[in-house]
Amino acid sequence: MPGNRVRIGERTTGGRDPLPRLLVQLLERAGAPVTVERATSRPWASALFQGRRHVVALLLAGPDAAARRTAFLEGIEEAEWSLTGHFVADISIDDNHALPGGEWIELSALTIEDW
Secondary structure, eight states: OGGGOOOTTOEETTEEOSHHHHHHHHHHHHOSSEEEEEEEEEEEEOSSOEEEEEEEEEEEOSTTHHHHHHHHHTTGGGOOOOOTTEEEEEEEEEEEEEETTEEEEEEEEEEEEOO
């Protein structure tokens, strides 16, 4: 699907941006068909840590989209993510609802560089 191209290994000032790897795992969790409607990543830092803040919007389609949305949301805060050089410090659902022909999910995640 042309709308879901993910460029793995994009460089940022602090190393590789983990967003492409996180997107791949989010798409796997959501199941097909799913479209990335928006995915942004920006630097984040505190006094002790540096990382990136991500916002992702997904549109799930198909006859089972409602069930897939429910499964996607269940336990996402405790889910394990494999991001070499980073870890997910926080992930939360900002919005989710049914749309004509699909299910909308918008989430935020904070990834921290793992020293």
